Amino acid sequence: xxxxxxxxxxxxxxxxxxxxxxxxxxxxxxxxxxxxxxxxxxxxxxxxxxxxxxxxxxxxxxxxxxxxxxxxxxxxxxxxxxxxxxxxxxxxxxxxxxxxxxxxxxxxxxxxxxxxxxxxxxxxxxxxxxxxxxxxxxxxxxxxxxxxxxxxxxxxxxxxxxxxxxxxxxxxxxxxxxxxxxxxxxxxxxxxxxxxxxxxxxxxxxxxxxxxxxxxxxxxxxxxxxxxxxxxxxxxxxxxxxxxxxxxxxxxxxxxxxxxxxxxxxxxxxxxxxxxxxxxxxxxxxxxxxxxxxxxxxxxxxxxxxxxx
Amino acid sequence: xxxxxxxxxxxxxxxxxxxxxxxxxxxxxxxxxxxxxxxxxxxxxxxxxxxxxxxxxxxxxxxxxxxxxxxxxxxxxxxxxxxxxxxxxxxxxxxxxxxxxxxxxxxxxxxxxxxxxxxxxxxxxxxxxxxxxxxxxxxxxxxxxxxxxxxxxxxxxxxxxxxxxxxxxxxxxxxxxxxxxxxxxxxxxxxxxxxxxxxxxxxxxxxxxxxxxxxxxxxxxxxxxxxxxxxxxxxxxxxxxxxxxxxxxxxxxxxxxxxxxxxxxxxxxxxxxxxxxxxxxxxxxxxxxxxxxxxxxxxxxxxxxxxxxxxxxxxxxxxxxxxxxxxxxxxxxxxxxxxxxxxxxxxxxxxxxxxxxxxxxxxxxxxxxxxxxxxxxxxxxxxxxxxxxxxxxxxxxxxxxxxxxxxxxxxxxxxxxxxxxxxxxxxxxxxxxxxxxxxxxxxxxxxxxxxxxxxxxxxxxxxxxxxxxxxxxxxxxxxxxxxxxxxxxxxxxxxxxxxxxxxxxxxxxxxxxxxxxxxxxxxxxxxxxxxxxxxxxx
Numbered sequence: 001x002x003x004x005x006x007x008x009x010x011x012x013x014x015x016x017x018x019x020x021x022x023x024x025x026x027x028x029x030x031x032x033x034x035x036x037x038x039x040x041x042x043x044x045x046x047x048x049x050x051x052x053x054x055x056x057x058x059x060x061x062x063x064x065x066x067x068x069x070x071x072x073x074x075x076x077x078x079x080x081x082x083x084x085x086x087x088x089x090x091x092x093x094x095x096x097x098x099x100x101x102x103x104x105x106x107x108x109x110x111x112x113x114x115x116x117x118x119x120x121x122x123x124x125x126x127x128x129x130x131x132x133x134x135x136x137x138x139x140x141x142x143x144x145x146x147x148x149x150x151x152x153x154x155x156x157x158x159x160x161x162x163x164x165x166x167x168x169x170x171x172x173x174x175x176x177x178x179x180x181x182x183x184x185x186x187x188x189x190x191x192x193x194x195x196x197x198x199x200x201x202x203x204x205x206x207x208x209x210x211x212x213x214x215x216x217x218x219x220x221x222x223x224x225x226x227x228x229x230x231x232x233x234x235x236x237x238x239x240x241x242x243x244x245x246x247x248x249x250x251x252x253x254x255x256x257x258x259x260x261x262x263x264x265x266x267x268x269x270x271x272x273x274x275x276x277x278x279x280x281x282x283x284x285x286x287x288x289x290x291x292x293x294x295x296x297x298x299x300x301x302x303x304x305x306x307x308x309x
Numbered sequence: 310x311x312x313x314x315x316x317x318x319x320x321x322x323x324x325x326x327x328x329x330x331x332x333x334x335x336x337x338x339x340x341x342x343x344x345x346x347x348x349x350x351x352x353x354x355x356x357x358x359x360x361x362x363x364x365x366x367x368x369x370x371x372x373x374x375x376x377x378x379x380x381x382x383x384x385x386x387x388x389x390x391x392x393x394x395x396x397x398x399x400x401x402x403x404x405x406x407x408x409x410x411x412x413x414x415x416x417x418x419x420x421x422x423x424x425x426x427x428x429x430x431x432x433x434x435x436x437x438x439x440x441x442x443x444x445x446x447x448x449x450x451x452x453x454x455x456x457x458x459x460x461x462x463x464x465x466x467x468x469x470x471x472x473x474x475x476x477x478x479x480x481x482x483x484x485x486x487x488x489x490x491x492x493x494x495x496x497x498x499x500x501x502x503x504x505x506x507x508x509x510x511x512x513x514x515x516x517x518x519x520x521x522x523x524x525x526x527x528x529x530x531x532x533x534x535x536x537x538x539x540x541x542x543x544x545x546x547x548x549x550x551x552x553x554x555x556x557x558x559x560x561x562x563x564x565x566x567x568x569x570x571x572x573x574x575x576x577x578x579x580x581x582x583x584x585x586x587x588x589x590x591x592x593x594x595x596x597x598x599x600x601x602x603x604x605x606x607x608x609x610x611x612x613x614x615x616x617x618x619x620x621x622x623x624x625x626x627x628x629x630x631x632x633x634x635x636x637x638x639x640x641x642x643x644x645x646x647x648x649x650x651x652x653x654x655x656x657x658x659x660x661x662x663x664x665x666x667x668x669x670x671x672x673x674x675x676x677x678x679x680x681x682x683x684x685x686x687x688x689x690x691x692x693x694x695x696x697x698x699x700x701x702x703x704x705x706x707x708x709x710x711x712x713x714x715x716x717x718x719x720x721x722x723x724x725x726x727x728x729x730x731x732x733x734x735x736x737x738x739x740x741x742x743x744x745x746x747x748x749x750x751x752x753x754x755x756x757x758x759x760x761x762x763x764x765x766x767x768x769x770x771x772x773x774x775x776x777x778x779x780x781x782x783x784x785x786x787x788x789x790x791x792x793x794x795x796x797x798x799x800x801x802x803x804x805x806x807x808x809x810x811x812x813x814x815x816x817x818x819x820x821x822x823x824x825x826x827x828x829x830x831x832x833x834x835x836x837x838x839x840x841x842x843x844x845x846x847x
Contacts, residue, residue: 032725035438036732043438046454050436084355085506086527094527158569165565167552168529254557259528263556272725 001300004308008293012286019285020072020278024065027274033057034081034272055081068275072282078275082268088279091264096283099248099260101171106183106245107238114188115234118195123222125200133192140189146251149182153256166257179256183249187241194237199230232302239295243288341844344547346825347572348837349563352528352553356509358494359430362438366491368551370836371533372516375494376404379486379752381832388541389418389495389517399480399787406471409540412497413521420467425498427465428452439492442750445481480785482792483753490751519544519840528555545827545843564820568592573825573844576837578818580697583640586820595820598642599830602651602749603815605643607705611808612770613738615685620677622807625741626663627670628712634704635813638697643813648804651814653832655754656796661804662811667712674713682714688740691720693727695745701812702743717741734768746815748834754796755784758803771808823847 035043035051043051052058056067071078077088121130156178157165169175202208203226211221248262261280268276299306353365361369376390389410394403410418431440431453443449447464451457464476477484487493496508497515504513511525519541520533533549552572554562560577567575578586578596586592609616609625616622631645647662665673671681679685690705692698702719709715722730731742750756758780761767776799783795803809817835821828824847829838 030726032723032727032729036725036728044441046450047436047438047440050433050440050453050455054434054436082354083352084360085357085509091527153565158565161569164571165569166554166562250557253555255562257552257554257562259553259555267556270723270725 001297001308005293005297008296012289015289016282016285019281020069021065023278023281024068027272027277028061030272032272034274036272055079068278072278077279077282080268080276081273082271082276088275091276092261092279092283095248095259095261095264098168098258099253099262100246102176102179102183102258102260103242103246103248105171105176105180107187107242109180109184110187110191110241110245111238113184114191115195115231118192118234119199119222119227119230121192122196122199122203130196134196137189137192140185141193143185144251145182145186145249146255148185149178149252149255152178152181166255168258179252179258182256183245183252187238187245190237190241191234195230195234198233199226202226202230205229228302232299235295235298235302239291243291246291247284247287339846340545341824341846344545344844345550346546346548346574346839346842346844347550347552348574348576349559349566349572350531350551350553351559352555353531356514356522356525357496358491359426359435359439359496360437361491366834367837368531369491369494370518371549371839372514372518372520372522373491373494374410374518375491376488379489380829380838385489389423399482399785400477402475402477402484403468404473404475406473407540408471410517411538411540412500412515412517413536413538414497414500414515415538416497416499416515417470418495418497418517419470420473421470422495422498423473424465424467425501426495427493428460428463429496429501430492431463432460442487442490442492445477445479445484445487447476447478449478480787482785482787482789483751483755486751486753520546520549523548526553528553542840544840546839549839567820567822570822573822574828574837575820576817576835578820580639583642583818587640592820595822597819597821597830599817599819599835600644600832601815601817601835602653602752602832603746604646604649604651605701605743605746605812605815606649606809607741607743607812608767608769608809609741609807610734610739610770611806612772613740615677615679616740618677619806620673621679622810623663623665624670624673624677624713625709626807626810627665627673628667628709629705629810629812630667630708631812633708634701637704638701638813639816642816642818644816645813646811648800648811649809650754650757650800651749653752654749654757655793656758656800658797658800661797661800663804663807670713674715679713679715682716685715687716687718689720690717691722691727691730691739691742693724693745694721695724698743698745731768735765738770743812748815750834752833754780758796758799759784761809767809769808771806773802773806773808776802776806 035048037043056064059067068078075089077092080086080088080091083091117133121133124130153165156162163174163177167175208221208226211225248260248265250262250266252258253260253263264276265280265284268280296308300308350368351364353361353368354363355361355365356369358369358373374388376393377385377387379385387407389407390404391407392405394405395401404420406418406420406423408417412418427443429435430437431443431449433453433455440453443453448457448462452460452463466474468474495517497517500513500515501508504510507513511522514522516522519536519539521536523532523534525531530553531551533551535544535547537543552566560579563575563577564579564582566572586596609622611617611622626647631647635641635643635645648657648659650657674680674682690702692702699719699721702717702721706717706719709717731744747757762769762771763777763780779795779799779802783792783799786792786795817830819830824845825842826845827841827843829841830836831838
């Protein structure tokens, strides 16, 4: 197992290099640069020339490619062009933990509520309960999170005034409710659906019939035999959604005023803040690859037939 | 006697009435115990006056002050300087500084701070976008461009602790308005040298205005507090909480917070909510549209056929129903205009606007050889994807089609891509573009006519010799009446030739809670003037 993990970790390096190369050239190929105005005051040519020089953007492309790569390999993701007194490392250090906390909370909600709901719906297939859960799940999957966030804000902040309209005050503040629910809803709904169909597959299989034939109670069959097997597809989907919520959602963060990292990923692109784009992309690439690895390792625990030797 | 009694009775009634009225008004005018003022902002890209060049100027302006400030009434309010002497030739400017002015750590603001700050702002090592505003100073542009390495060649000199002398390269009357801008506010040398890039962080920063920074949690909140050591009239507000919206749609977030009573002032109303605000009996009273020195306009490529024919440009101008445009874009809150420059800029005269009806537009098109638009090439109307430009493009497309029978093709680009495209028009042709407006950086005609056409920043390729001669000599004219006259003559030519056509003047939609008093709007870039603000009991 440890050899396998080591091999996978080493495998990150070429993938990251590929990501770096693609993003580097895509950024440079996109029209408009960091100091082209966007409706604000124009930047004058001498100033632009000074800025290009300061940030080595007037160097040949291969030199820029190499310089940033060496710095990034040493953990220095460079200065932010937009916030001149801040570095990309500082911005990530400030805001990534917030995205992580909020994402983790959303995922706990999604798994803690979505999976049991799905399992119960499967065991009561075609009942009113099942139909209702699946209807809600479809609504949950198809409603964009910024719509959910806006509805929650208008209801609970503007009309009822239970919580402020936006902002972040840590995980233990009531403010967390709106962003956490908005972020949790799509994975919750999706997990409920996957958990249901996976449970349906499992309870129809031979070994469950055997267990029943041996006279085990329904509860024992489900808990001891069906649940573990039904979790494999759920883990796959949870991994994908975990990567999505941990890296921060631009819409949820923007609408609910949570200063996470997700919005930097989007804002830095429209600002052509090259180091910020690169820094967040590389970080997200690492997060996603590590989560994929974690999902693969979890399989081995859930299903003894899966081995990584 | 009866008369007297009646009179006395009447007078006492009047007195009683007025005194209760007064008592009531003083009760509602009483200051609140908690002088906390709240508003919503975007994360400032910098709080360094030498670096800050975008929306951050509004927040820099709350904690720093410069030599003086010119408000909308045209009066100069002196702060860092007590007076200014300008030599007869208009070249030597001597500032007599206010010795009472202090940094928030108690040190004096001296001429040496100003000399350090101004030279720092144009230092190529800092590469600040504000360097442009120092252009009129002798040696500044050479130093900023790195052509000269010696800061002593820049004619900014502290004569003694409280006298600063500046020499200009040529007479530049507009420098007076520039001096009031945040770009020329001083920075504390001792703090900048101690903390380097990090000097603007809370805990390090030292400022010189009536408020100072208490905390700054990036992307969350900045808190300003009253500086009790401030030399001048102290702020009534004790605390200003600037809630920072972390990116995205500032306007919606700002307005929701206002509706939820989380702030005293909203500086924006989302387009989708304007209708509701105007109809709401409470909200409509809190809405105060504030006119800006800013206009939206179209630009033609005056060197390319068929746009090289003034008649075509005039026809396009007359074919636009601006009332309708403004109604659709802003529910009628913007002010329609046919002319380019806004009121307050020398040269502006509404009577210079081209007169005529849509029927005249048709006639002009026929005279230009395109009766009913026949034979007119299909053309592009380019714009960045900001501030309702999509709707504007479609409206214009429809109006031109219906009135003069021509087909416009809207070409809406991502903002940065548009900016790159527009810069490349310097020596490439185009049809028509709109940029999303222009805000006066300072209230002077050079910021419009000369920047646009003499420096050619607009890339309109319009080179009218008489117009260019007029604005070029008006720029450095020291006799104000003569200068005004020259810009007016130039404006007549501009509005007759129509290389650009005005659409509307922008308006800020501010929402104020009735208990927040004394907040002033500045029409240059929409500054929020909080110095005289106070919070009443509510």
